Amino acid sequence: MLRPERMRRLLIAAPQGEIETIVSELYRHNVYHIEDFVPESTSSDSLSIGHPLSWASDAASALIKVRAIESAAGIDPENVETRAKLPASKVRAMIQTDLPAIQKEAEGLIASRSRLETQQKEHEQRAKELEPFTVVPLDLELYRGYTRFTVFAGHIAHDADIDVPHEKYFSDKPAVNMIVVVVQSEDREPVERTLLDAGFQAVPIPDETGSPAELRNDHLAKADQIGTEITAANTRLAEFRERHTDFLVACDELLTADVERAEAPLRFATTEETFITEGWVPEDRADRIQEALERVTNGRIYIEELEVDDDTAVPVEYENPSFARPSQVLMDVYARPRYSELDPTLLLAIVFPIFFGMILGDVGYGTVLLLLSLGLRKVLTGEGGRMLLKVLSIASISSIIFGILYSEFLGFSLPWPALIFSRHLNIGGAASGHGPQVVELMIVAIWIGILHITLGRILGILNARKLYHGNHATKAILSHIGWLAVMWGILLLIWSFFPIPMMPDLTGLPVVAMGFNVSAVTGIVLLIAGVIGIAQENPLEVVELPTIISHVLSYARLVAVGLSSVAIAMVVNYISIGMLIEPQLAAITPLGVIIIIAGILVFLLGHVLNTALGLLGGGLHSIRLHYVEFFTKFYKGGGIKYNPFGMKSKFTEE
Amino acid sequence: MVDVGTTLEMVQASQAGMSAVGAGLAVGLTGVGTGIAEMGIGAAAVGATAENRDMFGLALLFTVIPETIVIFGLVVALLLLF
Numbered sequence: 001m002l003r004p005e006r007m008r009r010l011l012i013a014a015p016q017g018e019i020e021t022i023v024s025e026l027y028r029h030n031v032y033h034i035e036d037f038v039p040e041s042t043s044s045d046s047l048s049i050g051h052p053l054s055w056a057s058d059a060a061s062a063l064i065k066v067r068a069i070e071s072a073a074g075i076d077p078e079n080v081e082t083r084a085k086l087p088a089s090k091v092r093a094m095i096q097t098d099l100p101a102i103q104k105e106a107e108g109l110i111a112s113r114s115r116l117e118t119q120q121k122e123h124e125q126r127a128k129e130l131e132p133f134t135v136v137p138l139d140l141e142l143y144r145g146y147t148r149f150t151v152f153a154g155h156i157a158h159d160a161d162i163d164v165p166h167e168k169y170f171s172d173k174p175a176v177n178m179i180v181v182v183v184q185s186e187d188r189e190p191v192e193r194t195l196l197d198a199g200f201q202a203v204p205i206p207d208e209t210g211s212p213a214e215l216r217n218d219h220l221a222k223a224d225q226i227g228t229e230i231t232a233a234n235t236r237l238a239e240f241r242e243r244h245t246d247f248l249v250a251c252d253e254l255l256t257a258d259v260e261r262a263e264a265p266l267r268f269a270t271t272e273e274t275f276i277t278e279g280w281v282p283e284d285r286a287d288r289i290q291e292a293l294e295r296v297t298n299g300r301i302y303i304e305e306l307e308v309d310d311d312t313a314v315p316v317e318y319e320n321p322s323f324a325r326p327s328q329v330l331m332d333v334y335a336r337p338r339y340s341e342l343d344p345t346l347l348l349a350i351v352f353p354i355f356f357g358m359i360l361g362d363v364g365y366g367t368v369l370l371l372l373s374l375g376l377r378k379v380l381t382g383e384g385g386r387m388l389l390k391v392l393s394i395a396s397i398s399s400i401i402f403g404i405l406y407s408e409f410l411g412f413s414l415p416w417p418a419l420i421f422s423r424h425l426n427i428g429g430a431a432s433g434h435g436p437q438v439v440e441l442m443i444v445a446i447w448i449g450i451l452h453i454t455l456g457r458i459l460g461i462l463n464a465r466k467l468y469h470g471n472h473a474t475k476a477i478l479s480h481i482g483w484l485a486v487m488w489g490i491l492l493l494i495w496s497f498f499p500i501p502m503m504p505d506l507t508g509l510p511v512v513a514m515g516f517n518v519s520a521v522t523g524i525v526l527l528i529a530g531v532i533g534i535a536q537e538n539p540l541e542v543v544e545l546p547t548i549i550s551h552v553l554s555y556a557r558l559v560a561v562g563l564s565s566v567a568i569a570m571v572v573n574y575i576s577i578g579m580l581i582e583p584q585l586a587a588i589t590p591l592g593v594i595i596i597i598a599g600i601l602v603f604l605l606g607h608v609l610n611t612a613l614g615l616l617g618g619g620l621h622s623i624r625l626h627y628v629e630f631f632t633k634f635y636k637g638g639g640i641k642y643n644p645f646g647m648k649s650k651f652t653e654e
Numbered sequence: 655m656v657d658v659g660t661t662l663e664m665v666q667a668s669q670a671g672m673s674a675v676g677a678g679l680a681v682g683l684t685g686v687g688t689g690i691a692e693m694g695i696g697a698a699a700v701g702a703t704a705e706n707r708d709m710f711g712l713a714l715l716f717t718v719i720p721e722t723i724v725i726f727g728l729v730v731a732l733l734l735l736f
Binding site: 332333334435436438439442550553554556557559560561563564620621624627628 | 711714715718719721722726728729732733735736
């Protein structure tokens with residue numbers, strides 16, 4: 001809690017002969033974070049990168065085959081639910097015996113489907129080409145094969161008069177406007193000109209014989225028939241998927257593991273006869289893995305625990321109580337903590353929902369978002385997505401609680417007055433109670449800001465003690481204290497001159513000199529001392545002093561964004577119910593019913609929009625207050641993700 | 655200067671109206687300011703995210719930084735109105 005999991009650094013050295021046993025054992029335990037070996041070009045010792053194990057290429061080529069089948073059949077292992085775990089030995093046997101047949105079957109199915117699809121397209125194309133000719137009562141063989149006649153066939157804007165001997169068919173069916181003209185070849189040019197003037201566009205004559213209408217129907221029937229065959233092929237493919245998915249994803253998993261194991265020596269340092277690897281193991285599991293390695297190699301191994309000297313090299317794994325775990329995804333978006341610094345996930349997990357609830361305190365919207373987050377769990381199967389939905393569930397529960405306190409339901413008030421501060425605006429003249437307590441809410445938000453930033457600075461002092469040493473640490477701590485002193489100095493100064501509701505009133509304190517009372521003088525002293533404290537670490541930081549005020553005021557968004565969401569909800573209610581629905585309900589007319597339906601639509605659309613805005617506003621602003629105002633006070637981040645060598649098997653078991 | 659035709663009610667009403675105009679200007683102009691500031695950041699952020707998906711969190715963070723301006727405008731407007 002509040003710090004990442006403790007790690008131990010291990011150095012493992014063993015003879016080359018044991019490499020396979022050790023790799024398998026490490027992989028099985030899934031706790032060892034390998035530190036990749038980087039050969040130094042200048043070093044004179046004979047360490048070099050290891051070679052992959054002998055069966056690496058076989059496993060890799062089998063894996064490529066399996067992945068190809070999966071992608072052809074549309075199987076995504078990420079989204080496959082585990083039905084039953086297959087024993088690894090059985091899968092291995094089946095890779096030898098069944099995989100080639102399955103591959104052949106998949107290829108056959110895919111090929112036959114794509115062949116059918118090509119045929120269907122061809123028939124549809126033919127039918128489309130024939131379509132214009134169906135309006136002309138001529139068989140297709142009559143369009144060609146003349147020596148002394150020329151045939152014009154095509155679309156035309158309007159009928160054209162032709163002043164040479166000719167035979168003509170014209171159809172002004174809308175969207176077709178087909179014309180067919182047969183003239184003697186010597187009249188060809190003038191006729192062509194006349195036709196072109198009338199907007200003639202030639203259509204190629206299909207290379208078929210018989211009645212165009214019949215031919216077209218024939219092609220369409222064939223395309224339909226092929227369509228059913230394609231459906232059948234798809235069913236066969238779905239059946240194939242149904243039958244083999246379990247096996248294929250198991251193969252994928254097993255072979256991926258094989259490849260990873262076989263390629264592990266690429267991350268080790270080796271000599272002719274031995275290999276060396278360095279890596280990280282969580283403290284509570286370090287002893288167990290050491291014993292296990294000693295046992296499988298019969299003691300033919302050397303393990304040494306190394307000093308942790310550089311904290312940037314240590315992989316970082318979160319260690320949080322279960323309710324805070326989903327918030328880790330929000331931490332990873334910013335940056336993973338460094339090994340020796342404070343991990344603020346727990347604080348984020350507690351404060352983020354409170355901020356969200358303060359902004360979107362509404363029973364109606366909270367319920368909608370809660371149902372949404374629960375419903376989407378079935379759709380979103382990715383790890384990060386699930387975590388985000390859990391964060392959203394917690395936040396929307398907080399929103400419901402604040403909704404009860406604010407007495408709000410989709411902008412209406414609940415049957416009780418606001419239990420804390422009211423946010424009911426006077427929109428449409430329907431205000432009840434004493435209207436919105438904006439000033440009080442704003443001061444509460446400022447208080448939250450002051451306390452949150454003070455907490456941030458205190459954490460900064462603790463972090464500085466952990467991250468830096470000696471003089472540097474003292475300077476950093478003094479600078480944090482300086483920032484705190486300036487902030488509280490300004491506050492004392494303000495309080496000594498202006499009485500502000502819900503804040504200490506220090507205007508009545510005894511005056512010391514020049515109209516400044518005790519608190520004002522203390523404030524000035526704190527301010528000057530604080531500026532000196534900041535400047536002794538880095539004089540340039542002094543230009544950042546205005547951020548003290550802007551960061552504290554920034555917390556006013558907790559009220560401002562919330563009030564704007566309340567305002568939108570109330571305006572939507574007023575337009576839809578007050579202006580559209582209620583006046584019509586007094587005397588119902590046919591037009592009135594339409595207006596009432598429009599009113600209901602406005603109501604639904606408005607609240608859907610406001611839910612989306614509330615989710616975006618509530619979520620983004622709450623997280624931003626953490627990222628920009630809180631984390632910048634103490635948090636460094638930039639830790640390496642702990643990525644243990646191994647895999648959680650999902651589809652197979654040993 | 656004493657305007658003969660104005661009564662106390664008229665002065666009060668015009669003051670209320672002026673503060674409403676002020677509130678509107680506060681939100682409107684700061685909104686424009688935020689928009690202009692986010693324009694450049696947003697474009698760069700989308701570009702960076704397209705290059706590297708991991709940038710998304712940081713890009714979002716950068717994009718919402720100027721939002722403080724409009725929040726200040728909203729705060730001023732609320733203080734004027736209530």
